[in-house]
Amino acid sequence: MRSRMVAASDTVFFSGHTMKVAGFFLLGLASVFSVQRDNFRTCDNVGFCKRHRALEPGTSSYAASASSMKLNPTSVSLDVLEKKSDVKFTLTIFGLKDNTFRIRLEEKDAMRKRYEPPVGDVLIKVPEGEELKYNGQSGNQLTFNKGTSRVVLTTEPLRIDVYSDDDPVISINSQGLLKFEHTRPKPEAPPAENQDEENKEEAQEGEEEQQKEEEVKEEEVKAEPEEPDMWEETFKSHTDSKPFGPTSIGVDISFPGVEHVYGIPEHADSLALKTTKTTDPYRLYNLDVFEYDLYNPMALYGAVPLMLAHNEKRTVGVFWLNAAETWVDISSNVADKSIFSNLADFVTGNNEIPQTDTHWFSESGVIDVFLMLGPGPKDVFRQYAALTGTTPLPPLFSISYHQCRWNYNDQDDVRTVDENFDKFDIPYDVIWLDIEHTDGKRYFTWDAAKFPNSIEMLRNISSKGRKMVTIVDPHLKRDDNYKVFAEARDKGLLIKNKDGGDFDGWCWPGSSGWPDFLEKHVRDWWADKFSASEYVGSAPNLYVWNDMNEPSVFNAPEITVNRDIKHLGGWENREVHNIYGMYVHEATMDGLLKRTNYQERAFVLTRAFFAGTQRTAAVWTGDNMGEWSHLKISNPMIMSLNLVGITFSGADVGGFFRNPDNELVTRWYQAGAFQPFFRAHAHLDTKRREPYLLPDENVKVIREAIRARYTYLPYWYTEFFTSEKDGAAVMRPLWVEFPKEKATFGIDDNYMIGSALLVRPVTDQGATNANVYFPGAGEVWYDVETYQTYKGQQEVNVQAPLSKIPVYQKGGTIIPRKMRPRRSSTLMFDDPFTLVVALDPKQEANGQLFIDDYRTFKYRDGAYGFIKYSFTSHKLHSNVEHQGSGFTTKEWLERVIVVGLPHEPRKVTLHQSGQTKELIFTYDSTTHVLIIRKPGVNILQNWTISLH
């Protein structure tokens, strides 16, 4: 929801004093206007980041022992020796189903177990193996085959090359940057000595001989020199005790033939990732960043360590399964053709073969990498989905429009907002309450003076099919009289500080404690708090929003918990940091589902996230700003989330901070209406900007934008249904749909919803035109309002006055819509459909529709309808592919619009169950649009409409 000034300036007001108070105050003020960067560590402030980044490409000191090889049906393991330290590791290569490999490197005789997310939490299950065939040794290379792919393991220096259909696609440790900091005892006379030596060295600068001697000596004693920050690090006024010393891991991963890599959210950056030569690496460390900057690799609220690499021929994915702080360096290079002779085949007319090198390093954990070999983008989506799961079909209300503000002050305020939406005839489904609704930021409670009868309020909005979302953050106010806190403390459910006491940090309520959501019993305890008896004043139409779950701690380093705090299972936060937030929303979702004994679907929104978040929450991009640049960045940010499985995601419409002008608010609504999660939100200090408060002209445009969203709900809903099965992005970069079209690889202001809709939101102030890239050679695109046609594979400057959202339907697709505007999506359940049949140049089109009760899990028992539509040879066929026993609907077919039909038919007939009926139609010969009037059939039926 938001961060606050307190954090941005805590050290400012409490560290300095006396003489220069005025100067410090000015600094504090400055922080209002942008992120206070020095609150966050750069690579230079992070010991392990410096150590890994300092490595130069060269010969790896790691070597595998071929003689130690143990072959299993679906995996192979070998011993690996780090030759300088003599430390042994185990390397395992797994063959997994669906063109996937897994590569693990663990320390063989570790002094302390390293954290790995339990199976079931990130990975939905132990991934299914597939036979890995040993294909013999040639020199120092061992080859393993699986289907049309193979892994070539070079034993010394250790290196792994993965080939798909004989093309090299991924190389690991080809640059020799592998570094696995083994567990070790704390040195007797620790870093201080080294520091002295360093000082000495500095003092004796120029005395090269002696220095050399020292280096030699050191190498003899131990390969890894102890560095001052290995056993303790400080940042600002905070000291990290690091009792287990250095534990970081890292390795390089290269993509020969690839120029474009994507993913590894969350960053406020372009869709295609940039080389990090002149910046910090992309950082993955869940943080609450106040007024974040754009176009830089700083960490934000969530982390998914999944990268997609793409070229005209192939898409591959690399999933780095690690919950600790992770950094990724990216550089673009040229491939070494001597090794990859095959590469030349697919990069023609170019002397150099491009290659993208990446370098991944994490503060702890093991090296555990999944290689998904595609070959198409949608194959990678499916392969990753098999590992971490998909977004379950959201209840219809949750993909509708959400109205939020920090804060709707009281019940009257809620009622007034609700009534105004109806008065101005603007649909909305969910009204939200931020932190001020609670009794002193004690979540699960209500401010009794402002919300004396929340049940009645919830009933009132429920009468229009609407819902409410209240905020529930993971910090619990330290107050003995606050039951949730007292219970958590007494039952020992809170995370501990490094000395074993309950961790005490500051957040909204002041001094707070945090339940340790890593523990199943804590999550179960939390889930029970959402029951009607525990969450007094709640109702079945109340859903929940988890904010500040990075977790955000105002007075701790980088505004999050200290790395050395202890979780109940004995882990330090440094080992599990990025996964904490996911456990929070998982427990919350479980609580909401429990209320109906897992019958009704629910909705949870989260700010922090990790790989697997998609299974239990929607995500928004946190505290953005009401500025054009932030509207623009929302598209690549949400697309990046979609690429890593978090399909149900969005950005605060209007921008959280600042007061956007009317034009910006309007354009933002138009963009949000075509993004998966559609919620307006605003900071406490902003002026009210509910759509009906704007000038008439803007109200009109916003009403149309929101209504447009509602008309496309059947399409969104069907896309979410199919995405639950195949893990595909719902909001897709153009290259996902047109993977061979290189011009699309860098585009992130146009995108696709599913395979049929192309959207180009206007994100520039004062714009009356927009450049739209229409992809696809031989494709045709139709403006969804005017039916104007555009040929594929060209950029066109289109008219885009304030009232216009440039949205296009691809020729060859059929989109189901519901054209009757209602107050909420619930009121549309029984409404009839309109099918928009957009013909391709061959006069064909296909589409599909998923329907169910729009709210329960019964679809999982088959209680749904799935209908395929196809238009070919002047006939539109409705083919019910699935109709669960007992599932019926009142929804019917109101109208069919056929776009791109060159000639007016003489006659249109409907054929159903042997009966034929003539249908009335109109045809517009200038737009080539045929509108067929009222076929009137129930939507869940087979029929054919013929054009004669």
Place this chain on the structure above:
Amino acid sequence: MFYKLLLILSLSFFAQAAERPRGVSSAKASFYQPGKDFKCLTSGETVPWEFVNDDYCDCKDGTDEPGTSACANGFFFCENRGHRGSYIISSRVNDGICDCCDGSDEFDEKIKCGNTCDEIGRKEREEREAFRQLQEQGYKIKQEYMQQGKRAKDEKRARLSELEKQMAELTAARDEIQTRKDEVEAPETEAKERHQKAWEELKAARQAEKDRVKAAHAFAELDANRDNVVDYPEMQKHLEFDIDSDGTVSVEEAREYLDDSDGVDLAKFQDKIWTNIKDIYKPPAEAQETKEALPDEDVATGSQDEEDRGEDSAKPKEAGEEEEKMPPYDEETQKLIEAADVVRKEYDEAADKVKDAENEVNGLKKYLEVDYGPDEEFSALRDQCFELTDREYTYKLCAFDKSSQRPKAGGIETSLGKWGHWYGPEEDKYDAMKYENGQSCWNGPSRSTHVNLHCGVENKLTGASEPSRCEYQFEFTTPARCKQPEPVTGQHQHTEL
């Protein structure tokens, strides 16, 4: 009798309602002729009669589907017998929510709507009656306000024009006296200055003599060996001559104060040395005190420094001799002063009259430039303040002046705005007031208050809220907002049906 009439009316409506399509009002019934092609009411297309209310939108203006939700731009007429007929937008037909009080908008079995028209109608009539009575009572008071307001305005206008006339006379009178005043003050001033100057000269001579005596005292003290020469070793004993503050007075430092000589006699001391050292030199007792204070000075902060400086600057006054009084003016001067005093008093009286008149004019103008409504009815609120206390704050509205809040628990008052302007919609601008440019919000706008005015029998602040940060909203009732109630007639029901 009344009920009978109602019954007959209802029956006749029933008959007609069966004829015309669902959702059509009686006023528009004639456009819908069963069996005949239907002409869309404003967009003009013609469709077969079967297309009317067949749940498919054919007319661009949506008029072929008055009784279904098929047209996004259509309207459905609720009969609402017992209450009042009204239109709802078509999208509210058969959406599962009872919008018409007679339930006629929901007929597809999704929901069963009761008929609440009687109840609502009664309630509304009661409310209307209560409001009518409120208006009536309020309007009586308003009429008084109007009278008062008009009278006040007339009086103030009259007074203003009177004052404006008087002003010229008063100013002229004052100016005439001013001339005389200048004439008598000139010789007075000259005589006084003369006297003053003589006195200053005398004082200077006395001061010089005193200084020489002081110098002699100092000489005697400094001249430790009493050889009638103050030499540099004697100076070195006085730490106040430590120019570079290194803790000792060096030979050079001592000699510098002695005009670069080894020693001076009394005459030279009085003539040349004393002037340079008199501000530095400290008699033995005082020098001792300073020494003891020294260590503290090392840790002194800026603010303490300031205090010290304050003491220093206070010292000369303390030590200074009592100011000698100037001798009285001579008789001649005294007479001139007395003569001038008479004219001055005369002048002050005249000038006060002008100022009083000006103040009154400004007050009147300030009053008159405010718009107190078409009939001056809001003038009754002027110079009145109203308070409302909620959980946290006491809000205050001073009409046509300012709005403010202060914490209930006590504390300073925060300005929520100064009177700005009427803020109602164009057609009824006296519906609301705006107070603006209050105290600035940190990182935000300056506070402002939007006051909604409602008819009420008393002037009362009834609500205060802050819908957006620093933008306050007050609710205020006043008789000044009450309208003259319409006369009650029995025909009211008829027109509605």
